[in-house]
Amino acid sequence: MADKPGNQTPNTPDVSESDLREMKVDELREEAREAGVGAVSGMKKEELVKALSEARSGSGGDGSGEGSGSEDDLGAGPDGGKxxxxxxxxKSLKYSQEVTSPDEEPEREGRSLVTTHHEVIKEWAEERGGVPATVGGTEHDDHLGVLRFDFGGDDSNLRHVSWDEWFKTFDERQLNFIYQESRTDGNQSTFFRLENPGREDA
Known part of the structure; x- marks a missing residue:
């Protein structure tokens, strides 16, 4: 990496797409946000590379995410992430760090976090390969059942749903999303739980 001096600076305008492809997805998302690219949480790696390349050359910018459809509409949700x-x-709510923006970082490794921000939740799940899901057999009428994420395990009870469905149910149930970005050892964590502060059995 040391023999690519021009590409070590985040705002270098002439970084090639091949250099961008060597970056991790979360690094690309951070760079894309700083470059003013919209709806980065829903983009795959190749889309991020293209959008970032266009933004840096001055031909993309905010319009580069316009093909993402409803991904642009996720935003903060009705409670603004609060x-x-x-x-x-x-009690864990009291000791968790409140996150109200995708740009906020945990105060330390292993920190318990809490949010209702749709984009924060979606980005967290997708960075871990998570797909929005519900537990089969827990649905009632036409409402989703228990909300989960499918991280690619062998749980055959999980039924994939759209992000719109997942967040509609999340907001209707007035849930909080309690989670970790990383464990205390710095490794990525997939820990999360959903809490309904108005019901003990949520």
């Missing part, structure tokens, strides 16, 4: 509180709020 914690939902109620009589059954757990």
């Amino acid at each position: 914690i939902r509180r109620g009589p059954e709020s757990s």
Whole structure:
């Protein structure tokens, strides 16, 4: 890496697409945000490379994510990422760091985090290969059942759903998303749980 001096600077305008492809997805997303690219959480690696390349050459920018459809509409959600509180709020809520923007970082490794921000949740799940899902057999009428993410395991009870369906249910149930970015050893964590602060059995 040291023999590519021009590409070590984040804002270098002449970075080639092949150099961008050597970066990790989360690094590309961060670079794309800084370059003003919209809806980066829904983009695959190749889309990020193209959008970032266009943004840096001045031909892309905000319009580069316009093909993402409803991904642009996710945003913060009805509560702006703020914690939902109620009589059954757990103690872990009190000790969790509130995250209200995709740009916020954990205060330390292993920190317990909480948010209702749609883009934060979607980005967290997708960085871990997670797909929005519900537990089969827990649905009632035409409502989704227990909300989960499918991280590619062998759980045959999980039924994939759209992000729109998942977040519609998440908001209707007034849930909080409690999670970790990384474990205390710095490795990526897939820990999360959903809490309804108004109901003990959520």
